[in-house]
Amino acid sequence: MSSRAEATGFGRRNEAGALATAFGWVATGLVVQAALVPFVAIAGGMPSAVGIGVVLFALRRPPLVAAIFGLLTGALADALSGGTGAAWIFATTAEALALGLLARLVFIDGIVLCSLAVFAGVLVRDVLFWTGMKVAGYPSGLGLDHLHMAMISAAESAAVTVVLLFVRARWAER
Numbered sequence: 001m002s003s004r005a006e007a008t009g010f011g012r013r014n015e016a017g018a019l020a021t022a023f024g025w026v027a028t029g030l031v032v033q034a035a036l037v038p039f040v041a042i043a044g045g046m047p048s049a050v051g052i053g054v055v056l057f058a059l060r061r062p063p064l065v066a067a068i069f070g071l072l073t074g075a076l077a078d079a080l081s082g083g084t085g086a087a088w089i090f091a092t093t094a095e096a097l098a099l100g101l102l103a104r105l106v107f108i109d110g111i112v113l114c115s116l117a118v119f120a121g122v123l124v125r126d127v128l129f130w131t132g133m134k135v136a137g138y139p140s141g142l143g144l145d146h147l148h149m150a151m152i153s154a155a156e157s158a159a160v161t162v163v164l165l166f167v168r169a170r171w172a173e174r
Contacts, residue, residue, distance in 0.1 A: 015065050018057075019072075026053040026073050030080060044145075045152025047160040050077060051122035054096050056161075059108050059117060063100030070096025087132030095125040111165045119158035126150035 029049035037046045054073055058066035074092030078084050099121050102108070108117050130138075130146045 015061070018061065019065060019069055022053065022057045022069060023072055023076075026050055026057075027076060029053050030076060034080070042156060043152050044149045045154075045156055047156040048122050048125070048153055050092070051095070051125055051153075051157050052118055052161055052164070054092055054125075055099055055118045055121040056114065058096040058099035058121075059103045059114065061100060063097055063104065066100030067093055067097040070094070084129075084133065085136045087129045087136065090132045091125045091128035094128050095121050098124065111162055111169070114165055115158040115161045118161040119154045122157045123150055123154035126153060 026049075029052070033046075033049040037049060040046065050073060054070055057069055061069070070093040071089060073096075074086075074089035077088035077092065078086060081088065099117060102117070108114060127147070127150060130143070130150070134140050134143075
């Protein structure tokens with residue numbers, strides 16, 4: 001194992017275990033998002049459980065591991081949603097890689113910065129998804145509506161992240 005891996009704690013076993021655990025949580029998030037989240041839709045937007053999971057994982061792992069996680073998560077999302085081609089793969093991988101790189105430049109810790117990162121990540125993911133759908137031939141007549149829903153979804157995801165991180169911080173104090 002390299003000295004960098006020993007110094008940072010990012011060994012092969014740690015990354016594989018973290019990847020498997022996070023992928024299980026995101027797969028659960030996909031089920032929750034498909035089954036329960038549509039009931040809390042506000043103004044056409046829904047919080048993205050998958051987007052939140054990908055962002056929080058990417059902020060804590062090296063960019064390559066984050067990109068692999070984004071690729072696997074996007075492939076699962078594409079497999080479960082028919083007719084999207086590879087749009088979720090493209091969007092989720094790009095989101096995870098960008099946030100993994102950003103986390104190496106800026107120390108993103110705390111509830112406010114994590115929620116802002118979730119807002120940006122979910123917004124970028126949705127914009128990249130609809131860009132991929134446009135390239136695949138989806139009609140672009142509703143572009144402003146999709147952008148509006150993406151912004152609402154990003155704001156709702158950031159709000160959910162604030163609540164989740166606050167609850168986690170309070171629970172950790174006990």
